[in-house]
């Protein structure tokens with residue numbers, strides 16, 4: 001190519017998204033495929049969302065609100081924070097990228113677990129920063145390892161709670177001990193994309209207590225428990241000085257009008273949210289039981305997905321499942337060659353997945 005690509009961008013491995021259903025159906029000539037690969041909400045979204053979005057459609061000739069006022073007001077109320085503590089993003093991916101661009105100078109470091117949600121590494125490298133990766137310990141975040149990896153060049157530390165892809169979670173006590181050991185000038189990014197699904201009382205929840213530590217930046221999303229992945233909307237809760245930086249550099253209209261009203265309506269429908277969460281828990285329990293009975297090892301999870309050791313090449317199993325119209329995620333690219341990640345689906349999807357996996361693995 002004639003144009004010289006930035007060295008840090010050359011080093012980026014592209015994000016491998018789960019195949020969309022339409023693509024699987026086209027490629028494999030099947031209909032009605034079951035997708036349990038992207039940790040999406042299988043129950044759809046609140047009917048109030050559909051209504052709100054339809055009523056908004058007539059106003060789409062107008063730009064969206066640069067800061068979605070009503071949504072921010074509702075979030076501020078929910079978490080007892082000020083509107084100035086919030087940044088709304090085009091998915092939480094957007095908030096991750098803004099943090100990297102806002103706080104890293106070239107060569108500065110962002111410490112994160114290995115493996116991690118790939119957008120941390122991509123955003124850091126795009127911002128010309130250096131990702132410093134700390135391998136997991138027993139499938140969980142190695143918090144002591146993250147602390148040890150911090151240098152005077154470190155500006156950001158990422159943790160994901162619960163962790164994707166293992167489903168492990170950090171307890172309150174573990175987090176407090178961890179944060180106590182980090183310097184004052186390092187932002188601690190706590191990605192809580194799956195926090196709504198947590199079942200254990202001891203798991204750390206950064207918004208359960210009033211904002212006190214200016215280093216902590218919470219990232220949350222409407223893509224999972226609220227079922228709005230296609231709208232692309234997430235948010236960050238943080239010290240107002242940090243929020244001011246992100247708001248300064250984000251695109252002025254980063255969140256489209258439909259996503260804004262969808263998120264607002266989704267927040268109001270707590271009944272849908274509880275049903276989606278309890279449906280997910282029921283699905284996880286069913287999958288755990290059936291997979292364990294079939295002789296697979298299932299890791300405990302606090303999220304909406306499970307990591308399953310199928311004890312054979314998981315890429316091959318994935319391919320066989322695709323032919324049967326079931327899309328799950330092989331974790332071979334994360335270094336877990338015999339593991340799949342499967343999110344809970346509807347009762348019907350879960351049963352189809354169990355039958356297909358048992359047959360694909362020759363059980």
Ligand SMILES: Cc1ncc(COP(=O)(O)O)c(C=O)c1O
Nearest residue numbers: 091092093117164193221223234
């Ligand atoms: C840990 C984690 N963080 C962030 C995201 C991104 O979510 P969003 O759809 O809000 O960009 C995901 C999506 O899968 C995720 O797993």
